[in-house]
Amino acid sequence: MADLANRDGLVDYAKSLDCIHCGLCLQSCPTYRITGLEPSSPRGRIHLMRAVAEDRAQATASFVEEMEFCLLCRHCESACPAGVRFGEMMEHTRSRISTHRGLGARLARWFGFRVLLPNRRGLKLAAFLLRLAQKGGVLRLLSKLGGRFENLRYLPPVPTGSERRPLPRKNPGRAPERGNVALLEGCVMPELFGKVNRDTCSVLNVMGYGCALPARTVCCGSLHAHNGDLDGARNLARLMIEDFEALGYLPVVVNSAGCGAHMKELHHLFEPDDPWHARSRAFAGRVQDLTEFCAENLDSANLGPVDEKDWPAPVTWDDPCHLCHAQGIRAEPRTLLSAIPALQAVDLPDSEHCCGSAGIYSLLRPQASGEILRTKLEALESSGARTLVTANPGCQLQWQSGLLRRGSEVRVAHLAEILASSLAAD
Amino acid sequence: MKTLARELKAILGQAGVIDDPTRLVPYESDGLALYATRPELVLLPRDTDQAARAMAVLARHGTPVVARGAGTGLAGGATPVENGVLISTARMRDILEVDPEDRFARVQAGVVNTQLSEVCRGHGLMYAPDPSSQMACTIGGNVANNSGGPHCFKYGATSRHVLGLVLVTHAGEVIDLSGPWVDPQGLDLVGLFVGSEGTFGLATEVTVKLVPRPPVVEVLLAIFTELEAACDAVSEIIAARLQPSALEILDRLTIEAVEQSVFAAGYPKEAEAVLLIELEGVETEVSGSQQEISAILNKHGVLSTRSARDASERRDLWAGRKGAFGAMGRIAPDLYVADAVVPRTKLRALVRRTVEICRERNLKLANVFHAGDGNLHPNICYDRRDPDEVRRVLEAGRLILETCVEAGGSLTGEHGVGLEKREEMEIAFAPEDLETMCRVRDAWDPDRRMNPGKLLPMRACMELRTPSPRA
Ligand SMILES: Cc1cc2nc3c(=O)[nH]c(=O)nc-3n(C[C@H](O)[C@H](O)[C@H](O)COP(=O)(O)OP(=O)(O)OC[C@H]3O[C@@H](n4cnc5c(N)ncnc54)[C@H](O)[C@@H]3O)c2cc1C
Ligand code: SF4
Ligand code: SF4
Numbered sequence: 001m002a003d004l005a006n007r008d009g010l011v012d013y014a015k016s017l018d019c020i021h022c023g024l025c026l027q028s029c030p031t032y033r034i035t036g037l038e039p040s041s042p043r044g045r046i047h048l049m050r051a052v053a054e055d056r057a058q059a060t061a062s063f064v065e066e067m068e069f070c071l072l073c074r075h076c077e078s079a080c081p082a083g084v085r086f087g088e089m090m091e092h093t094r095s096r097i098s099t100h101r102g103l104g105a106r107l108a109r110w111f112g113f114r115v116l117l118p119n120r121r122g123l124k125l126a127a128f129l130l131r132l133a134q135k136g137g138v139l140r141l142l143s144k145l146g147g148r149f150e151n152l153r154y155l156p157p158v159p160t161g162s163e164r165r166p167l168p169r170k171n172p173g174r175a176p177e178r179g180n181v182a183l184l185e186g187c188v189m190p191e192l193f194g195k196v197n198r199d200t201c202s203v204l205n206v207m208g209y210g211c212a213l214p215a216r217t218v219c220c221g222s223l224h225a226h227n228g229d230l231d232g233a234r235n236l237a238r239l240m241i242e243d244f245e246a247l248g249y250l251p252v253v254v255n256s257a258g259c260g261a262h263m264k265e266l267h268h269l270f271e272p273d274d275p276w277h278a279r280s281r282a283f284a285g286r287v288q289d290l291t292e293f294c295a296e297n298l299d300s301a302n303l304g305p306v307d308e309k310d311w312p313a314p315v316t317w318d319d320p321c322h323l324c325h326a327q328g329i330r331a332e333p334r335t336l337l338s339a340i341p342a343l344q345a346v347d348l349p350d351s352e353h354c355c356g357s358a359g360i361y362s363l364l365r366p367q368a369s370g371e372i373l374r375t376k377l378e379a380l381e382s383s384g385a386r387t388l389v390t391a392n393p394g395c396q397l398q399w400q401s402g403l404l405r406r407g408s409e410v411r412v413a414h415l416a417e418i419l420a421s422s423l424a425a426d
Numbered sequence: 427m428k429t430l431a432r433e434l435k436a437i438l439g440q441a442g443v444i445d446d447p448t449r450l451v452p453y454e455s456d457g458l459a460l461y462a463t464r465p466e467l468v469l470l471p472r473d474t475d476q477a478a479r480a481m482a483v484l485a486r487h488g489t490p491v492v493a494r495g496a497g498t499g500l501a502g503g504a505t506p507v508e509n510g511v512l513i514s515t516a517r518m519r520d521i522l523e524v525d526p527e528d529r530f531a532r533v534q535a536g537v538v539n540t541q542l543s544e545v546c547r548g549h550g551l552m553y554a555p556d557p558s559s560q561m562a563c564t565i566g567g568n569v570a571n572n573s574g575g576p577h578c579f580k581y582g583a584t585s586r587h588v589l590g591l592v593l594v595t596h597a598g599e600v601i602d603l604s605g606p607w608v609d610p611q612g613l614d615l616v617g618l619f620v621g622s623e624g625t626f627g628l629a630t631e632v633t634v635k636l637v638p639r640p641p642v643v644e645v646l647l648a649i650f651t652e653l654e655a656a657c658d659a660v661s662e663i664i665a666a667r668l669q670p671s672a673l674e675i676l677d678r679l680t681i682e683a684v685e686q687s688v689f690a691a692g693y694p695k696e697a698e699a700v701l702l703i704e705l706e707g708v709e710t711e712v713s714g715s716q717q718e719i720s721a722i723l724n725k726h727g728v729l730s731t732r733s734a735r736d737a738s739e740r741r742d743l744w745a746g747r748k749g750a751f752g753a754m755g756r757i758a759p760d761l762y763v764a765d766a767v768v769p770r771t772k773l774r775a776l777v778r779r780t781v782e783i784c785r786e787r788n789l790k791l792a793n794v795f796h797a798g799d800g801n802l803h804p805n806i807c808y809d810r811r812d813p814d815e816v817r818r819v820l821e822a823g824r825l826i827l828e829t830c831v832e833a834g835g836s837l838t839g840e841h842g843v844g845l846e847k848r849e850e851m852e853i854a855f856a857p858e859d860l861e862t863m864c865r866v867r868d869a870w871d872p873d874r875r876m877n878p879g880k881l882l883p884m885r886a887c888m889e890l891r892t893p894s895p896r897a
Contacts, residue, residue: 017809020755021459023498023562027538036470036516036536037449038497044452051451062448079561081687082755 011053012092018084019046025076025084030354030372031069039066042076042086049093064097069368071358072226073321078352087326088268091225098228112360113229117187117219118236124164127191131158151366156192156400163194167201167213176210181293182250183211184259186393187219193393199420200255200290206423207298212250214243222262223359230269237266238276241283252283255290255416257392258359261326263287289323291391291415295332300339304425311413311421313344316385318376318399319351320392321358333391333415340422348388349379357398373402380410387411389418427466430487434469437479442517444468453512456497456504457559459760460810461845465492465506470517473534474592474600474630477513481628482598484511490875491596493624495536495567498559500763501844503571503623507878513628515566521545522631529636530589530606535566535629542634551636554581557840558748566629572621574840576672576704576747579798581637583840585620590633593619593626596871606633618866623842624877626870640671640706644716645734645743648701648723649694653677653793656699657773659726660797663703664770666722668715672704673798674747680794680805683753684746691746692739697729701797702747750794751805757790758807762819764826768835770800776833780804780826787818801839802830828853843881851883 025042026032032041039048045066051057067090074087098109116122133139134157143153158164167185181204189197201211221236240263244252254260264287266280317337323329330352337345356362356372376399380388388410390396399412427445435443444450445467454462466489471477484491490510497504506512515536523532526549533542539560542553556575557563563573569591574583581587590605603616610616619626650656656675663673676684681693681700693700703719705712716733723731734740754761768776777793780802784791790807804826808819827837827850837847837854851860863882868874 017759018755020752020759020761021455021457022559022752022755023457023496024559024749024752026496026562027540036514036519037444038452038468038514038516039444039449041452047452047455048448057448057451060448062446066449078688081684081689081749081752083687083753084755 010059010093010096011049012089013050013053015085015089016046016050016053018082019043019050020082021047022081024081025079028075028079028353030071030073030075030356031368033375034368034371040069042080042084045070046084046086046089049089059097067093067097069365071321071354071356071361071372073354073358074325075321075352075354078325091228091230091268094226094228095230109227109229113224113227113232117223120166120218123187123191123218127158127164128161130155131160134158151362151370151401154401154405156397156404158192159194164191165194166190167197167211176205176208178208178297180210180212180247180250182244182247182252183213184217184220184252184254184256184263185213186256186259189256189393193396193414196255196393196396196414196416199414200253200416203290203294203298203416203419203423204253206302207294212247214240214247217243220259220263222258225262225269226359234269237269237280241266241276241279244283249286251293252287253290253293254287255391255414257289257320257323257327258394260287260289261322264327289327289329289332289391291323291332291336292329294419295335298336298419303340303419303422305342306340306418306421306425311411311418312386314346314385315343315387315389315413315418316346316348316380316383317351318348318355318388318390318395320390320395321352321354323391324352333389336415336419337389340418343422346383346385348383348385350375351379355395355398357392357394359394362394362398369398370402373398377402377406377408385410387413389413389415391415430483430489431467433483434467434480437483438469438471438476442470442472442476444470453494453497453506453514456494456499456502458500458502458505458762458844458846460762460816461502461505463506463508465510465512467511469511469513471513472517474594477518477628477630478594478598478600480513480598481594481596485597485873485875488873488875490878491628492877493566493570493628495564495570496538496559496562498563499567499571499844500765500841501838501846503842503844503877503880504567505845510878515564515630518630524549524636526551526636528606529638530633531636532590532604532606532631532633533565534631535564535569537565539563539565539568546636547639549636550639552639553587553634554578554637555584555587558751560748565632565634569620569629569632570622570624571840571842574796574799574801576674576744576796578840579673579796580669580671580706585617587635588616588620588632589635591616591619591629592631594628594630596627596873596876601627604631604633606635621842622870623844623881625867625881627876642707642709642712643740644705644712645740646703646705646716646719646731647693647734647743648703648731649697649729650699650701650727651697651729652727653699653777654774655726655728656701657777657797659701659723659728661771661773662722662726663719664798666718668718670703670715670719670798671706672702673796674702675793675795675797676700676702676747676750677793679757679790679792680750680754683756683792684750686756687749687753689742689745689749689753691742693746702743747794754792754805754807757792758809760808760810762806762808762823763841764802764804764806764823765839765841766802766827766830766835766837767839768800768802768830768833770798772833773797773800776802776830776835779829783822783825783829787822789815789818789822796839799839800835802826803839824850845880848879848881848883851881
């Protein structure tokens with residue numbers, strides 16, 4: 001790839017000026033923590049962006065590498081007193097970089113983002129093939145190749161076909177006393193975590209809500225936005241907003257922190273004078289993470305003890321980056337867990353640090369991702385927890401595969417699973 | 427440089443030497459981005475041995491060396507020099523030893539200040555110096571700048587807490603002064619090194635003193651409708667021989683910026699100034715001083731005083747204070763933090779004078795400072811892309827320093843001299859004094875390759891004719 005300059009609008013220059021170069025963000029950054037390198041830190045990345053914008057540096061291959069090395073975990077935003085909007089800057093730069101990629105990379109991305117993710121049948125087929133490959137030992141063979149393939153062996157098993165069945169379009173169970181909420185089923189969720197979706201529904205049902213599902217939406221587009229396909233993200237955003245509007249203007253409940261964070265910020269994808277800007281802002285106003293929705297609406301009197309066989313105590317909460325840093329949700333999940341009778345909970349040290357999952361990052365950069373996870377696993381061990389609770393499919397997968405690799409017995413749960421277990425107790 | 431890089435890679439590994447031109451760019455500045463010089467190479471040793479061997483190679487090549495911790499320094503101390511290399515301590519971050527009985531810890535120089543505090547917490551101990559940048563800055567950088575922080579009012583700055591050091595000299599020799607000696611034997615080289623801003627050598631390991639955590643801590647937030655009244659209250663608290671553990675003032679512009687930030691602490695936005703007071707000790711001690719302090723605050727027309735409800739509110743109040751510098755990023759792209767110490771009886775007059783100096787030059791000023799130490803931090807907002815504004819800022823900075831020195835104060839409270847205040851050293855010191863300092867410097871680094879051009883005015887050292895011991 002040839003060097004780029006800012007004439008193509010590579011950098012959101014105005015936003016880069018918000019950074020005052022204080023360095024308070026350094027230790028929040030997973031890539032800085034594993035490398036100690038200034039160019040792999042938030043301040044360093046912004047410095048590079050600004051230098052490119054001011055024509056004091058070229059956007060070389062190493063520039064691109066530093067931008068892609070970032071996990072977009074946005075921990076730096078939580079640390080930054082100057083209010084730098086790092087996530088937006090990085091999404092912008094990545095989208096400009098991606099138009100300059102080589103043909104092979106463009107094709108792979110086109111297939112992944114435009115064909116596979118937005119297509120339920122494609123995802124189903126992929127999950128089916130993956131399961132087949134796991135069963136038949138193909139992945140184990142592949143993992144012998146080492147390098148990027150090594151991790152394949154520790155991919156948690158894809159659930160059986162019946163586990164992967166989609167949620168019924170029509171709301172099951174008893175009639176909703178408190179009305180309906182709209183639910184995002186997600187792209188990968190139904191294939192890998194169908195149970196989490198079903199538990200989410202049952203929690204909402206017990207709370208008195210029915211679940212309405214949009215007709216056409218598969219993927220919310222957050223993976224696209226994070227990985228430089230802003231156009232793809234825009235298309236999916238329009239589709240999703242229309243689709244959800246068609247359900248009536250219901251509260252939109254999301255059980256994946258990464259999707260929820262993106263859906264609350266869709267308006268960043270559109271210029272302020274674009275009618276979609278206002279429309280996505282209104283949509284964002286209706287989006288709530290499941291933990292938020294439950295903390296507000298769940299009657300804790302209904303909570304019983306969770307099933308110890310499934311979820312051994314003590315439990316601990318790990319903040320998904322896109323819940324705590326992007327959505328500012330920290331207290332709600334803790335409040336919910338502490339409301340469960342007799343549930344022994346312990347604190348996870350540095351729970352706000354990234355686990356290295358970051359969407360498809362763990363697949364693209366298994367080594368860095370694994371190194372980032374390592375300190376998290378050590379923190380988990382020191383906490384003594386036997387069940388780790390999170391609220392994001394990527395994190396769930398990352399933890400599962402890390403624990404599998406370690407041969408650890410610690411279980412990984414989505415908060416919906418814990419709540420469902422607690423509400424099912426009599 | 428090619429052969430130099432090759433030799434260094436043999437010692438530090440591929441990953442320990444950065445020579446990619448793009449990756450060198452972010453190292454061109456420290457926390458004072460007004461100055462920028464690209465280093466030829468950045469070296470990341472993992473321990474004393476690697477650092478020493480690298481330094482020996484650099485000595486052979488006659489290459490100038492600048493040390494860098496986290497690059498949060500505000501005086502350009504870690505700005506690289508022409509044709510020089512940077513040695514970053516970012517990969518030297520192991521805590522080597524914590525001895526809770528003897529109350530000391532031994533750490534690598536790149537350990538981050540809060541990282542050390544965290545480790546000690548479990549033992550009921552703490553490392554007292556707490557620069558506002560503590561979540562990022564390194565112990566090595568703290569040593570080099572003799573850094574302070576809000577709690578240094580009671581506990582003293584870094585120099586009071588360093589018990590020992592392991593140093594690598596300009597020639598690559600290792601000097602082990604790791605102690606811990608409460609009272610140094612022979613000449614106090616450790617004491618001499620603290621505050622030398624990287625001009626004497628590279629610190630690779632630091633032994634620090636740990637102190638017990640106080641049993642009771644109380645944080646008071648006093649709200650004033652006038653900045654000057656807050657200053658007077660501080661002067662009187664000092665004169666009354668009271669000893670809170672911290673006394674910090676934030677003015678209105680600072681409060682506004684902080685309250686908009688992620689560190690919003692609940693400071694009242696209508697206040698002209700808030701005074702943050704921390705008291706600690708045993709119960710009776712704390713409540714006793716609280717009463718005396720309240721009386722003084724009332725006398726100076728405090729609007730209201732409240733104490734933090736619990737540990738989490740105390741933490742928020744401090745986080746707001748510590749995020750103040752960064753929060754100013756909302757107001758302008760750059761911030762110039764002047765750092766001068768004034769006699770605490772003259773706070774009111776000098777704060778007023780800084781306000782005037784900035785107003786005359788049409789500059790936006792925010793005041794937030796370690797009032798207890800008389801350590802002013804006039805924060806001047808600017809945009810480094812505007813040359814005229816930069817000129818006015820530097821002029822104001824110099825005038826403020828002159829005013830403070832004239833009033834019996836000193837040039838730097840805690841941020842060091844670095845590049846920024848190098849020439850101002852001549853305001854505070856006579857040529858003979860500077861010459862003596864250059865001699866001391868030459869004793870450590872006769873070739874003047876360690877952080878050249880920092881701390882001491884160029885002229886003073888250039889004119890110094892002492893033959894270097896090697897010549
Ligand atoms: C938001 C903010 C708040 C701040 N608040 C305070 C405060 O309250 N009190 C205060 O005192 N300072 C404060 N500072 C200034 C700064 O954080 C301190 O000076 C700090 O000690 C610098 O540490 P560092 O690791 O970033 O060092 P750097 O900035 O990297 O380096 C500072 C100097 O030390 C030298 N150096 C670094 N490591 C070594 C080593 N191992 N051996 C020899 N020399 C070395 C460098 O060459 C340079 O001259 C603040 C800065 C910011 C950005
Ligand atoms: S988003 Fe995360 S990985 Fe990227 S710079 Fe910020 S803290 Fe680092
Ligand atoms: S904390 Fe914010 S202002 Fe400070 S260096 Fe990081 S991004 Fe820049």
